[in-house]
Amino acid sequence: MKKTLMLSLCAVLASPAFAATDPVSARQDIFKQFKKDAAAMGKMVKSDTINKDEFSKLAAHLDEVAQQPWQHFPAGTASGQAARKTEAKAEIWSKPAEWTKAVDSFKAETGKLKQxxxxxxxxxxxNQFAAVQKTCKSCHDAFRKD
Ligand code: HEC
Structure with missing residues (x-):
């Protein structure tokens, strides 16, 4: 009986669902998707070969994931505090109004890009893709360590 319990506990701890509850890796995984979408769109923009269907799908996906990382910034997970390596600056928590503004303007720009x-x-x-990239950069400048 005990052995079965231990085994099932191990299975839970080893499962990806459990790993995803770590807020630092949860948000970093989402930011990786930002990068993937932005890189694919950037390639089309740079080479002047915008495939509208493909671009629209990427823009819609980016707008969807743009809603997601912000719930994974609980207090105590700044760089130097969290158990995992993170580039989140303490300013995220010490300047909450600025942080919210950076999040909101990013979401506004990704919403516009989708349209x-x-x-x-x-x-x-x-133009709108450039506007989105600007909001990535200005948030990183203020709230992410280089
Ligand atoms: C409102 C703030 C904000 C915006 C907007 C934002 N980021 Fe970030 N980004 C962060 C923070 C904070 C981190 C550090 C997360 C950590 O290490 O815990 C980060 C981390 C990343 C990472 C590293 C993830 C990893 O592997 O650890 C990438 C890549 C990234 N962002 C890309 C983007 C792109 C591309 C955009 C725009 C499409 C964007 N970000 C918009 C705040 C932002």
Whole structure:
């Protein structure tokens, strides 16, 4: 009986679902998806070969994942505090209004990109993609360690 219990406990601890409850790896996994989407869109923008269907799918996916990392920033998980390696600066928690503003403007720009990708021409798609990238950079400048 005891052995069975231990074995099932081990199975739970080893499962990916359990690993994903670590907030640092949860948010980092989502940021990795940001990077993947942005890189694929950036490639099309740079080479002037925007495939609207593909771009729209990427923009919609980015807007979806753009909603997600922010719930995984509990207090005590700044760089130097968390058990795992993280690049989150303490300013996330000491300047909550600025942090919320950075999150909100990013989400506003990804929402716009999704709209423009579905309805706009190449020039407006490019402009809006640049606007999204600006919000990535300004948040990283303020809230992520280099
Ligand atoms: C509102 C703030 C904010 C915005 C907007 C933002 N990021 Fe980040 N990003 C962070 C923070 C904070 C971290 C550090 C997370 C950690 O290490 O715990 C991070 C980490 C990352 C990482 C590293 C993930 C890893 O493997 O550890 C990548 C890649 C990344 N962001 C890409 C992007 C891209 C691309 C965009 C825009 C499409 C973006 N981010 C927008 C705050 C932001």
């Amino acid at each position: 423009v990708a579905a309805n706009g021409d190449a020039a407006s798609i490019k």
